[in-house]
Amino acid sequence: MEKRVTFDNRLLPYLLLLPQLLVTIVFFFWPAGQALYQSLLLPDPFGLGAQFVWFSNFEYLAGDRYYLQSFVTTAVFTFFVTLVSMSAALLLAAMADQVIKGAGTYKTLLIWPYAVAPAVAGVMWLFMFQPSIGVLAFYMKAAGFNWNPILNSTHAMTLVIAAAAWKQISYNFLFFLAGMQAIPRSLIEAAAIDGAGKWHRFRTIIFPLLSPTTFFLLVVNIVYAFFETFGIIHTMTSGGPGQSTNILVYKVFSDGFVGQDLGSSAAQSVILMVVVGLLTFIQFRYIERRVHY
């Protein structure tokens, strides 16, 4: 879509674009180019110079057990965060869509955790589940369950998944509820007159009509679990114990800043850029389609 009528000013449009383009070039294209360039370099151990090594950083990563493991860790983490937070949100939205009394209050109480930063969510969850002081950890141990996320990798993974999924419920709830309220009431009433029960109506009418929202949220949740959960990992486990919660985006940071392995970190950045690019592409393809719904 384009405007029919425009201004014909020569200099002004460039001046208007200048601030954004300047910031974009300095803090976006320059670093992205640096990442690309550094991913082809191998710095010497003293950090004095670097050797051009073509794709050997990538070849090294392809054979690196820890890197491949991090892919698996990220996949498991993403899968469960998406599954848990989307199903919980769908259940709550389906209920909130039906109730009339107190609907506004329920909605407010369910969406306000959106404002909690991932890093703060990590601190809050650790406070409850830290094995030595956490109050829920205490009751779990009192019940005879040997809870220890500091040493046990499954426990650590469960904990970061729980915190990350919790943080995302509000967002998913809001979009599911909006999606359900956009479904024409007449369809649901017609089905009710034909004798379809609640569950039947949900399964055959509401859920299929909700599929654009569901698909959109799927992509958003994957992006969230991949990239925005850095704060949760950093405050709760720092990728440990061992490498068990070291997701890809955390590994870029820990290899680059803690391990000082700049070539490998840059190569990992480049791989992640490709992943985000693909996800964004899928999202936009979908949005193109949604226009026709």
Next chain:
Amino acid sequence: MVEKRGIGMIMMHLVLIAGIAVVCFPIYMTFVGSTLTHLEIIRPPMPLLPGPHFIDNYAQALASGVNAPVGRMLFNSFVMAMGIAVGKIVISILSAYAIVYFRFPFRMLAFWAIFVTLMLPVEVRIVPTYEVAASLNLLNSYTGLILPLIASATATFLFRQFFLTVPDELLEAARVDGAGPVRFFKDILLPLSVTNIAALFVILFIYGWNQFLWPLLITTKPEMNTIVMGLKQMMPTADDYGNWPVTMAAAMLAILPPVAVVIFMQRLFVKGLVETEK
């Protein structure tokens, strides 16, 4: 609506209340933790009801904190969040105006250059972005906290979409009356965009407030820390007893401004959230 009462309705209310209990529980425990003493917390189980030390803990957090006063960190977060929200809106509305209302060489190139930034969150290109900021002497400064995060395709997109829905007749009428591009922008387009700007501001304020990794790297001095990253430094570790109640008070203070924004500007918040994701 169908089926307005009965057992089913009560069940739904119960499910919703249970859901809210689960969703709000971590925040409730944090609040309880912020009203107890350190000893009550490190000798588990801690009480499940708030204690009497609310004022002591919050006063201590604000004035001295654990390693840096939380008051100062809140101020830094506020400056950063405001800077990012205002900065993004200003540069985006200007560039969207140029792209929609002017025809000039390289227009599509500029559009795509902005568009691709959508694909790279700062976490992904963190090391080189840090190097660029360091070489520009931006460490430990508000400029360094704000500037690298204000390039945003999302806001530019939103304004572009909105401008495209503004009727062409408005521009024609303005031109007949002799208005130039600056006057049209200031007197017609900007007033029409107020709701969009407000909705976007709410979302961007929360985004800026909740930044974690970037302030963690760019600030090394405690007096430049933001509250969300400073919280991690306050947490007691194995070799540092710390002070749990003060840390929990800081956590409550850290979520207070964004939560207030979500609750009191709920309509704008929902609008902003739905529109920025289009």
